[in-house]
Amino acid sequence: MEETEKYLNGLIHNDRKVVASIYETFFPKVKSFVLDNKGKEEDVQDVFHDSLMYLIVKHKESPLKVNSFEAYFFTICKNIWRRTLKSNKNRVMNHDPAHYVDKEADLGLFILEQKRLEFYQEKFQLLSPNCKEILGSYFNGMSYEDILQELDYTSVNTVRQRVFKCKAKIIQLIKEDRKYRKLKR
């Protein structure tokens, strides 16, 4: 906890030494994650920079309460990289190689998207263990047939019904929450 505060406070106060110490400690891990996941050397610095900026914006907005700086920071780096891969994919699909990059807009959008993801995760945690298991598999792209085999259901139809019910439940939980209206979709 002490370490987390040291890093976060150092960041919002533009403390060069703290930034250097964050680089020394966490850069190799982020680098190997990005390079292992279709990234190039030049992408790593951007991911690292944007993730730190994310922490600064959030911590200035209201003090972040995180148990482990490392785990939280790595999750943010991972999500920023997921977003980059998705944007690159969309650009290729739209035949838009000379895409104009508005860095502040990109980071701003990420901040809102991350907020929405955390809201969804909060609702997901309220589901029954069985719903979490089956929806987790479904959202990760497993077919009904694969889920049938993996989770020992009796028929594809039972799997489908269960997925529909669990999906309906999470949607209900999301819509019932006032925060939902505030989140831009």
Next chain:
Amino acid sequence: MSQIFDDKRQQEIEAYLQKKMSQEEVVNFEEKLTNDQLLQEDVLLQESLQDSFKEDNWATLTNDSDNQELQELKKTLRSDPFTEISETIREVGADYEKKKDTKDRRIYYRMAIAAAVLLLCALPFFINSQSSSVYDQYANWETLPSLREKGDTQAAIIEGESLYISQKYKEAIRYFKDTIDASDPYYSYALMYLGASYFQTENLEKAHQTYNTLIATNSLQSSYGYWYKLLMYLKVENTEKANEMLTLILSNPDNYNYTEAQKIQAALQSK
């Protein structure tokens, strides 16, 4: 629960999002969408839910000038205090890379000398290894990707990883089956360890099934599934199936152990 979730409507939304509709069905459905705001809202919500939870995807918002919150954030990020911090981060990053580069070069020279000495000493070993099987040369069950080494001690799979490393394979299987579910951010890593644990306990069928699941997650780690299946086929000397796996790995240079797969293919062809 409201009628929104009746089967037909759900099936339609799902088919639309998964692009399983015919051209005509898409046109009809999109017409319905323009007239039904509730349906529109449901489609958007389900799409963003799906993209949010899929490990190798992300649910994006559009850069909308009406989005007040976004405009505020952009203003904040462009303000002086934030641009100053941003510059500091960039500068420290550049310094770090420079320092690292010099250090790496020093290490490289030292390693090159050490390697030359080692090569001379280890020549007899290399000559012997030519006669060992392709499987023995490439099997890497002891060095599965380690979250511990990556420093992620928060991840739930760490305990399973420890059980695997200490060769308590049955306990590892139990652990992964009981604790890890598909919503875990490290689900793919857990599947790698679960599959390997099945392999070590000689339950090859379950190991294959687990790696099929890993492949089906379509995550950034999916291609590890091909590799471990390849190893198992090499072990039982099923060259036909091994070649199938090699073709899959070699279909994309981003796949795990692409270069190793090229070498294996060459070795199998020369036999």
